Amino acid sequence: MVVFEITILGANGGPFEYGTQCFVLRPAKTEDPELIAVDGGTGMHQLREMLAQGWDDNEGYDELVPSFYEHDREPIEFFIDSKLNIQKGLSKSLLQSLKRNKEHFEGANTTIKTFKLFEGITDYYITHPHFDHISGLVVNSPSIYERENTKKKTIWGLPHTIDALQKHVFNDLIWPNLPAVRSKKMKLRCLSPKKVEKCTTFPWDVIPFKVHHGIGVKAGAPVYSTFYIFRDRQTNDSIIICGDVEQDQRGCDEALLEEFWLYVADNIPLVHLKGILVECSCPLSSKPEQLYGHLSPTHLINELSNLSILYNSSRGLSGLNVIVTHVKETSAKRDPRLTILEELRFLAHERNLGDLRISIALGGHTLFL
């Protein structure tokens, strides 16, 4: 049964500025046009592009997706597992709910439609305050204060994220201090690590976990990011959506990823784990000093192997969808997403992870998990 509808607004890991990480989510069965977002790298521009393109009834078409390496466009099959339930654009169900619930939606122009759609994002769950995970949200944020917009938004994150957003972004220097506007239409709110929080919009639990994401250039201070579990309280089905991450370092006191996988294996039966959206920024050929707080295929497969061992299943992680985000682009001959996907599939096979379904997250597409 499909439980989660996830629209990928952006999944690129830089250095290209457009389409960086942002996923919007809603229950697959809902009739309402509300959405929540994980990260805010992309936003209204991508929503407008997707609205302009509409919804294509012909699901079987041969789609080409932007690549700009061997060819400027490549067949979508190169990037996704054949069993992944994916379509280009916004879901028909979301578009229908907008028509039903938003006055004059159908006759409006594409820009007005976009404002109405964006209004429906009630909450952002930010993984970490790096520029590429917040840039869309920040530039979109004045629209929250448009007179026509009657809805509010809450930006959630662990304290390391919310403190940095308040101090260094919404500080009247880098961006207007919108959370200080009297109407409080945009609020910043802290979550606590490992504490189950009720999602205010859907009957879901949200559980944030702190993870490592490298160290600072100047003083070597640790940089943190967040993994989120979203759990549907009715079915117990869950998905994991990850921010940038590196493996736990040997000898480091904080075994954050180890703790995370333990929590997952103890609390989410494998059959209820509908998917993991996780970064794998760098190809196998990267030297350790080139990772800058990210995962290569070796590291990601190590983590998935750890999870598989904890589940103690004879079939590995068979049936699990792993959606790879945040691949960094390089001046390579081949699309690094295709390189990394091939490496991950090879290593997953070698490590006996079963019928693990690995795909690349493609901006402008919707997944049904």
Added chain:
Amino acid sequence: MVVFEITILGANGGPFEYGTQCFVLRPAKTEDPELIAVDGGTGMHQLREMLAQGWDDNEGYDELVPSFYEHDREPIEFFIDSKLNIQKGLSKSLLQSLKRNKEHFEGANTTIKTFKLFEGITDYYITHPHFDHISGLVVNSPSIYERENTKKKTIWGLPHTIDALQKHVFNDLIWPNLPAVRSKKMKLRCLSPKKVEKCTTFPWDVIPFKVHHGIGVKAGAPVYSTFYIFRDRQTNDSIIICGDVEQDQRGCDEALLEEFWLYVADNIPLVHLKGILVECSCPLSSKPEQLYGHLSPTHLINELSNLSILYNSSRGLSGLNVIVTHVKETSAKRDPRLTILEELRFLAHERNLGDLRISIALGGHTLFL
């Protein structure tokens, strides 16, 4: 004679996150692939789109540009003065110089070409540190440290800009502190207001002027931005490229715009002023409290009238190209760029500004001034 080649990577004033302000400049007569940029809202993604699209020999085609209001695309003539020298994409001259100067350029894929083209931007002149004026540069910046990239970049700005970039962006919290990397491939450097600085790449003078850009939400502290004059030392031809700006407030000690226009009229004969790229974010119907440190058509025409009076020419500002950037998008029925353009032309006529040539800055296009 055409002196300046200006490629508009982005000119949108939000709240859509893609294509915010960035202009790249080179002398029209150069054979080198070097460029300088004013602001960094857009970058490598737009360069890649333009490279993928190539150069169209057929200059007379009927181009449609993205609008997303009355129609998703509108004819380019709606947005530009008929005497403006403009083309879609990168200039043929720039593409030829890349082929001549960059090894293996022609046979490379679109992404490798983009890295090589981006490498050629030697200097960024930032008007102010607001998110939408720096987001492309920030996300692009790790590519400066790619092994294949042997070139350096300097980020220039008045102290209010450079201090904010160092303290709040390249601070190992919002983004890695890349200026602290030992190789110093990216440097932050302060300019002084009204002080003539030699451009290190072209035989041009660069002169920055501090201007007002509203006040902060929380404590009401003044926010500043920058106008840049670029002057070709050989011909004395000049262009003015502006950041976000508001009119000087009555009773405020700092008459920054008044000082600026005095400098222009005293130092640049009108015949040598090849163009002004300036914001006009909000339509006439905006109330003063909705401007948030920006100009409406009344204000922009007031400023241009002041300049016209200072020039004391009987023909107003005839022949001057004014290119309007940073129009804010709203949930309106009509494209606000077309509304503002119509209002500006009406007011310019009413104020006897002569044959002033007003156009909208269109992302993905190159101007020859």
